[in-house]
Amino acid sequence: MPNEAWLTPELIRHLEVLQLSVRWVRSGHTLGGRFPINRRGSSVEFADYTPYCAGDDFRAIDWNLYARLDRLYIKTYKEEIALSVELLIDATASMGVPDLEKFKRCRQIAICLAYVALAEGHRARLSWIQAGRILSSPWFSQRRDLSQMVMISGTVHPQDKLFLPEWLRRAAIALRIRGGQAILLTDGLIRPAEFFEALHVLMIRNMEIKVIQVLSPQELHPARFFRSTTVVDAETGLRHQLAYSPQELEQAMASHNEHLARFCKRNGILFVQHRLDESLESLMTRTLPAHGFLE
Amino acid sequence: MQLHNPLGLLGLLSIPVLLWLWRLSATRKEFLIASLVPFEHLLPRPPQRRSRLLVNLLFWIQLAACILSACALAQPAMQRHQAKTTLVVLDTSASMYAKNSGISALSLAKRRLNQWLATKPETEQILLMTSAPVAPVLPRPQSDKTTLVQALKRVEGSHLSGNLASAVRAGSALLRRRPDKVLVVTDELQPAQLDERVQWIGMGRPLSNVGIVAASIEGTFCSPAQATVLVTLQNFSESNSSARLTAAYGAKADTVVAEESTTLSPWARQTLSLTLPAQNTRDFVELTLHAERDNFDWDNKAWLPLSGSSSSSMLLQVDSPSLKETLSEWLNACPAISWYSQPKPDAAANVVISDHTNGLPDSATLLIRLPVVPKPTLSYWVTSLAHPISAYLPPIGFLAAPISTVTAEAPAGTEVVSALFDGMRVPVVVADEHAGIRRVHFFFDPSRNIDSTLSALIFFNSLRWLANETQIKTAGESLVQSDFHSGSVQVRRPDNRYDSIESIEGKARYDKTTLAGLYLFTQGKQNTYVPVNFLNPAESNLIRHASTWQPLPSEKDDSASAPLVLYPLAPLLTGLVLILLLLEWGLHAWRNQKHPKSKI
Known part of the structure; x- marks a missing residue:
């Protein structure tokens, strides 16, 4: 395993006992998991009766029931499926500002959540939201895939700017995203409309969506660090001479974040804001369970 | 509080410069932020010109450093009372x-x-x-x-x-x-x-004591003869005390040449006379007192010089014929004096007699300032009895002699003889000793007076004083010894410590005569003992x-x-400025490390 000092045995022990919260299991998952669904599956657990239709396997017809009711019914059985967890990591240029710590923390959170999923028997995949071709890892389904996951994720660096809804549309096609759980790790510093549109793309793909917004303290309280100065947008390169009161700056940032959170809540999307001055272990063991991300 | 350099306060002008630099830095500074999106609704507002400068801790440190530097340049000093x-x-x-x-x-x-x-x-x-x-x-x-x-x-x-x-x-x-x-x-x-x-x-x-309080040596000036030592003893006690006085020649003082005994009544002072046998060596006699009830040693010894007039050589440099004739007659009448009228290249005269007012020699000099009008003037002469030159002179005399009445020419010194003339007091004989050189100024013509006895007496008394006759040195007086080459002269003190002095033009002067005893001047093979006596009745009296x-x-x-002490504050302020600059440097480095490219 590459030198990852943050991935301590103690942290892994904590991750072992956690599990992802799942509100509902939807189609599109692979078989062989631990989630049973009512489906004309091939397991031994009886689920229900359903009227026979043309084309059904007549071996599933319950002849005893036909003898009593003179109507054809077939037996259905429970099918156990595995949860697919898509971890979408924002790798645009804004994630490298003010320093790479924000992007690194996103990567660490993604790896931790992926490990939780693997430990639970699900499968997980990391994808990086970045301009250019769709960058994604293969599906990981076993714990031993952790080292490979760490190695692959270490090669990506934040760069450029993109239009998030468009990227998700392309990724959904390219990565065949359908069903399962999507966890978006981002700083949320995009226009709210883009953010909502991007989440809609995932929702119509039958995904259970969770959002973790990672921000530095400087971004949360900009008035403490700059007021009357020229600021440069890291993604667009636009310059602007700020001339606002500290209260206005603080209020603008808070309003933006509140806007995102309110949208998520309204659409049943779990939303957590993570400050970089909070430790990773605290996030994984306290904050995320408290917000229903983990159980 | 005082400012030694108020112009240093001009350094406060650095404060506006600092403010301008901070404003310039603020306007030119760019922060890279993740996104302008959260502030998009604020962007349409045009930037306002801010009147208030936004500063941080670095600014306050730099401002404090500027103020303290200006204060340090002004060199303030605080007035404080001294410690006890x-x-x-x-x-x-x-x-x-x-x-x-x-x-x-x-x-x-x-x-x-x-x-x-x-x-x-x-x-x-x-x-x-x-x-x-x-x-x-x-x-x-x-x-x-x-x-x-x-x-x-x-x-x-x-x-x-x-x-x-x-x-x-x-x-x-x-x-x-x-x-x-x-x-x-x-x-x-x-x-x-x-x-x-x-x-x-x-x-x-209070302690009883018997000591030598005065001593002098008497002898004829013009002919070698037996010297007589007069020693005054005093009994500083309430009871009788027997005393024995002995005299011995030389530094070793191993042979007693004269002796006298007496009994002193309480608080009595008595003068003993010791007649010393004739001797031709230039040396001194050591007197020792042995007495009862004596608790103080240093007043039991005295040393008297025996240098006779026969060893004195005198140079007569007088232009006035009449004066030269008169003085030659007087000097010839004194067989113990060797005199000459032309300077000898191989020997320096002990005493120079001259009527030249310019170019005074560095040796003892009798300078005769002849009056402009050689006419004898009748006047009263008043004598100061405290000076050796006035020995045997009447306090007031009546003399007719030519007198120089130009008082502006009178040098500094002791007026030994003055004349009352035309309602004025005019100096006639002035004795002066400066830097070990003795000079006597005559403001009258000794060759043209009616009564030559008084003039001759003044003349020979002056020669005796100039020839250092019967001079007794006491502790605290300077010792001036001649006949040394230029260079270093070692002086051995009575406490056997050595001092080194420089001989300038043949004369060596030693001032630290804090102890009574024999001082040995040494240069090469030349050794000269100089006695210094105690002779201090005030110190010998241990009762009163x-x-x-x-x-x-x-x-x-x-x-x-009572002045107040000024404590300079500039070093303290400079130290504070250095500390502030170090703090500012550390803080700046820390901030740079934390935000290397001013990103937010």
Whole structure:
């Protein structure tokens, strides 16, 4: 395993006992998991009766029931499926500002959540939201895939700017995203409309969506660090001479974040804001369970 | 608070520069932020020109450094009162050598002072003065006990008269303020009334003593003959005391050549006469007193020079024929004097007789300033009896002689003889001794007076004084020895310590005659003993010691002149500026490390 000092045995022990919260299991998952669904599956657990239709396997017809009711019914059985967890990591240029710590923390959170999923028997995949071709890892389904996951994720660096809804549309096609759980790790510093549109793309793909917004303290309280100065947008390169009161700056940032959170809540999307001055272990063991991300 | 360099406050002009730099930096500074999206609804508002400068801790540190630097350039000084200062006067006069139960009063005094120093507060400043001679032991006040104890250990007594009042005045002058306390350690009796600032530590107790209080040697000036020594003894006690006086020649004083005994009544003073056998060596006689009830050694010895007039050589350089004729007759009448009228290249004359007013020689000179009008003038002559030249002269005489009445020419010195003329007092004979060179000025013409007896007497008395006849040196007087080559001369003191002095133009001068005894001047193979006598009745009197104490000046006068001490603040301010700059550098480096490219 590459030198990852943050991935301590103690942290892994904590991750072992956690599990992802799942509100509902939807189609599109692979078989062989631990989630049973009512489906004309091939397991031994009886689920229900359903009227026979043309084309059904007549071996599933319950002849005893036909003898009593003179109507054809077939037996259905429970099918156990595995949860697919898509971890979408924002790798645009804004994630490298003010320093790479924000992007690194996103990567660490993604790896931790992926490990939780693997430990639970699900499968997980990391994808990086970045301009250019769709960058994604293969599906990981076993714990031993952790080292490979760490190695692959270490090669990506934040760069450029993109239009998030468009990227998700392309990724959904390219990565065949359908069903399962999507966890978006981002700083949320995009226009709210883009953010909502991007989440809609995932929702119509039958995904259970969770959002973790990672921000530095400087971004949360900009008035403490700059007021009357020229600021440069890291993604667009636009310059602007700020001339606002500290209260206005603080209020603008808070309003933006509140806007995102309110949208998520309204659409049943779990939303957590993570400050970089909070430790990773605290996030994984306290904050995320408290917000229903983990159980 | 005082500013030694008020122009340094111009450094405060750096504050506007600092403000301008910060404003310039603020307007040119760019912050890279993740996104402008959260502030998009604020962007349409045009930037306002801010009137308030946004600063951080770095600015305040830099502002403080600017202000402190300007203050340091102004060199401020704070006025503060000095720490408590004590003036310690240690009596080192000769009487402190009197033995009291086998130990001298000076040793006891040093012991008491050591005890006192051990208990003094650490911050108390001490200025240690000696009374004989009046001098500080350390150049400035000290609070360090070790330094003071070491300095006290080096203090030695002298055979001089002490003066406590002078020591206090000199110490106060050195302190430049009124001392908070004066500690006097002496063998003098404590005055009845003492200022509350004065602490008096008395040493010793009244002791009987017999000592030599005066000595002189008499002999004829013009012919070698037996010398007679007159020695005055005094009994400083309440009972009779027998005394024996012996005389011996030379430094070794191994052979007694004369002896005399007597019994002295209480407080009696008696002069003994010792006739010494004729001898032709240029040497001295040592007198030793042996007496009962004697507790002081240094007044039991005296040394008298025996240099006779026969060894004196005189140069007569006179242009006036009549004067030359008269003086030649007088000098020829004195067979013990060798004189000549032309300078000898191989020998220097002891005394020069001249009527030239220009180019005075560096040896003893009798300068005759002839009056412009050679007409004898009748006048009263008044004689100052305190000077040796006036020996055998009447206090007031009546003489007709030509007198120079130009008083502006009168040099500084002692007017031995003055004339009352036309309602004025005109100097006639002036004796002067400066830097070891004696000069006698005659403002009359000795060859043209009616009564030549008085003139001849003044002339020969002057020659005797100029030839250093019967000069007895006492402690404290300077010793001037001639006939040395230019260069270093070693002087061995009576306490067997050596000093080195420089001989300039053949004359070696030694001033540190603090002890009575024989001083040996050595240069190469040339050795010259010079005796220095004690002869100090005031110090010999160990029962009724004359007080040299005077009350301290009133506090009102002192407080007006007591200065405040200025403590310069510039070094402190400079140190603070350095600390602030280091702090600013560290803070700046930390901020750069935290936000390397000003990103938010």
